[in-house]
Amino acid sequence: MAKLGLIGRMRRVLRVRANCPPDAVTPCWLHGGRLPFGLDVVGYLRAEIGLGEAARLIVRAVDAAGLPTSPIDIWLPGRDADRSLDARIGQPARHAATLTVSGALDLPEMAERLCRGRTNIHYTFWELPKTPEELGPAFDRFDACWAPTTFVRDVLVASQTRPVHLVPQPVALPEEAPAPPDFRGPLRILTFFDYESAMVRKNPQAAIAAFRLAFPTGREEARLLVKTRGRSGPQARADLARLAAQDPRITVVDDTVSRDEMAALTQACDVFLSLHRSEGFGLGNAEALARGKAVVTTDFGGTRDFITPETGYPVEYRTVPVPPGAYPGADGSHWAEPNIAHAAQMLRDIHDDPAAAARRAQAGYRLLRRNHSFAAVGARIAELMEPLR
Template sequence: MSTEAPRLHPLHRAWQMLPARSRRLWLARGSAWLAPKPARVPPPGASGVVVGGEIDRASGLGESARLMAAALHALGVPGGAIEAGPGVRAGRALSDWPDRSALVLHVNAPVLPAALLGLGRRALRGRRVIGFWAWELPTVPEHWRPALPLVHEVWAPSRFTADALRTLGLDHVRVVPHPVAVSPPAPSALDRQAFGLDPEALVVLCAFSLASSFERKNPLASIEAFRAAFGDRPDRVLVLKAGHGEHYPADLARLRDAVGEARNIRLETRTLPAADMHALTRCSDMVLSLHRSEGFGLVPAEAMLLGKPVLATDWSATTEFLDESCGVPIGYRLVPARDPRGVFEAPGAVWADADIGAAAQALRALADAPERRTAIGQAARHAAQVRLGTAGLEAALAAIGVPVPGLAT
């Protein structure tokens, strides 16, 4: 049997020799040219909303779509939710969708053309098409630009993301924060014993998905700050909840190396149902997020709704709902954004490096002040309920002419 590698076509070899940034741009342009396009002028109103996205996938954009679908149901807005994304064919018949319903696609610009190809031209007929886009840097790569003619407008989960999208020249971006408070976390009955945690220890939780960029989530900073604050104290425990580790073995290895022999740092890599994940948060005393950037920040938002004090880098989208009145913002310095995977990069983009010393000091102060932790947690819950409701979504619906009957009882 021959073991010789298959020969690549000369054009394929030439394509591979192009810089990754150039390949992304040409792919985006080509797919946008092939994709079906909505009518140039959007319909004046809509009778409801269909939410499209990774409805059945454990991802940030998937959760984004689910949260919006739940909020629309709570508001009594007709519509539904469908799977949409690269390689996904519309699973529901068009007759099942409300007439003239707006189509809100929680699919980022680079893969939006592929999602539209899956939906087909008929799905766009007579509909206002809206892209719900999330991004975590203050500027946006050029390969997002070809998708602009494929949507009538864009919604973003934060002012931070909306400002970034405007660097593309967009003037039709609405800020629609995720309505997390409408579907607050519902923890399961699991307690500390179920997670193998000492009931008397102070537990700090750092939860993140490795699929969302190791460098951006910056878990090594949380390990460094925790060690600076508590050393090897057995009554102080850091739980690192790392999602999707099976797909990123090199990143998981970096985490294991950083943890080393520390007995007071737990690396939790199991895939937990959402209710059990919320139970783990409830079992914690505080949540630590020394991220370099967030386009929204679901983990801090959900922790706040569970009444937990959150320590988070005081930059990007989390600052829009977490401040000194309801959390512990951590200082930072801005540095050039460098992502080894090449995903979170854009010309001139920066992100934040949290102040490790300040984070360690804040951890020690909160660890020794249970009453302060309780007060911050209560303020956090109230702030999240007020700031992360349906107001932004209702305003966006009114702007496109969708009647909002009111909250369901």
Template sequence: MANKALSLIPQLWFKFGLVRLWRLVPRPLRRRIVARIIPLPKRAGRRLAAPQAPVLMCGFLSSPLGLGWSARLTRGLVEEAGMPIRDFDIGHAFATGERDAALPDATGPATVLFTFNPGQFGYALQFLPADILRDKYIIGYCVWELEQIPENWLAPLSLVDEIWVPTHFVRRAFENAGVTLPIRIVPHIMQAPAGLAADRARFGWPEDAFVATVVASLRSSLARKNPLAAIDAFRLAFPRQENALLILKLGDSHLEAEALAKVRAHIGDDPRIRLLLDTLDDDDMWTLLASSDAIVSLHRAEGFGLVPAQAMLAGRPVIATGWSGNLDFMSDDTACLVPAKMIPVSDPSELYVAPDLHWAEPDIAQAAAHLRRLHDDPAEREALGQRARAGIETYFREAKAPVLAAIRQWKSAEES
């Protein structure tokens, strides 16, 4: 079973604030230290030639982070395909989930779905049963935001038999690194909750204001998510004290004090720009999007673009950088795509250390023009939201059918 002593580390580090000291160590050195302390285990037993039931879902199943949404959405696909599932929720190991319950049995032939990235394999496996790698077919559901995956992902990929990714952009990132494993594109397929409606009172927003919203986790790199660009675009679009608000829904601010301080400094004393730092459950997040007039994502790179996809399903217009994973489900007809120039990757948080690669620098003036147009033309705003919803529903419907068909072909151990 999982190493009990190791399982206490995240809770203790966050409880006593030691994580802040750990983060003073440069991120590349931290990765080397972890790799030395927690070596990658080897697979035991036989490798199954093909996926088969049951499916062991391993990931941050109770986490509000994007990886948590990814795990739950992937689980939903497997469940809809009729496969028996055993859940292995290890969000607590990364201080992202709430549960720390006993894990189910992992013995016997099965398909394992890791819904976290290869760089996390070694650490995550310390919290999973020893038999999780024995006599299994292993699929890694992986997401990356640059044009090539990190070199330190290649060794952990020796543990998996197949890779799932959400977009063509991410598939190319693996192929550009020379990965030859089978790669299947499995988008984050979802649908808006039934009866979804705006509820501005829930968030204390005025009913008559134009509300543009940014949603980002500060743990996902301030430089990549780029909310400061949204602030600049908002001020350029609305230079006077007009009836417009910019909401910055920022997750994990308690873990990223330096990033939050940069955001606060950029906002200054502008009362039209509000921070929302509460942790929202899935239903409240949908309500947040439905209560907004526009969603802004001036990212420098996205592996998928979960929030923009949700906003489109909620019938809300999206202003987004016209580059990377979100282009799988966005076009100029269904979103306000912002042109960008390519610049070398530079990330002070060192989450993305790839100066030889590039990411996007969105055009602030064009983003501001989109904001102004959506503010001034409610009819076009509504029409764009409806086109967005129709477009992404079609995209998900067409993507879903082949994925379900493939999963339904997986056999049980008794049938093999």
């Protein structure tokens, strides 16, 4: 009887494999048949979070390559405000391969969705130099991993046994290089974080400290906008508000806005400042660079692929252990503690030499177009998909 119960439980799991073709006899991998060539993208496609935008951008890169695809949404309660792919989500067509876009800690849940009748690939985001050992069985459920940055690629090669390929995170780029920034008036600096991505990792307190060190109180040549969103305990918000209130030149905008509104905030700034302790990719940094902004960011994690001394202002750091309980899955790992004095000096350099900042930003746009445009990433995806034909 115990054996029959186990089989019954297995059947119930197989029936809810959300990535299977909707009209397939379950379990679909038992009745044979061959799905048509193509790559479906699974992710938080309606969620207004970084992982959601990353998945939507992957869809656009797959489209740019001319590959057949069907977007498959994973509902994230309370975070489903982006409806740009609604007309395509829920299409009945399914294809021979599936790319699941998520953070590493979501792997066990994502593995339960898999259809065994397909080639299953995971596009992995992770912020630390190693992944938790307990994720090994979930990684093994996938056929391969794609990594958005060299940082994540190296982590995956060291952490699990599946094949790993670098597929740069695509970024939406204007067709023409942005005009050089106009630094008339106060230098406008933007920093951004989502409470859902962990305030301790995003480290907005360091951005505020670097701003105040670069431009002491009483000097009016700079402004700092702290843009945030997401859910958190009231204490974290109160602490941030109290810190910002010490300087009238600092404004906090705490709200979820549309992609167009966020793009307008980025467009209105001169400098994007991110003193993170680590990033898997750093989409905010890349989007600011795409708009011709000077980017000052910790020289650790995924941002190293596109923020260099030629394209931006990488900030020195020292390696420190992640404090116990500070970040999920971080036991025994480390990250960066940015040098606030170095970041402050870079902010002053930008203020004093805007022409040099403009040259770096324009070089950054060219690097993004070469490596992170929809066409470039789409070509890389098509190359990796070719054996499946």
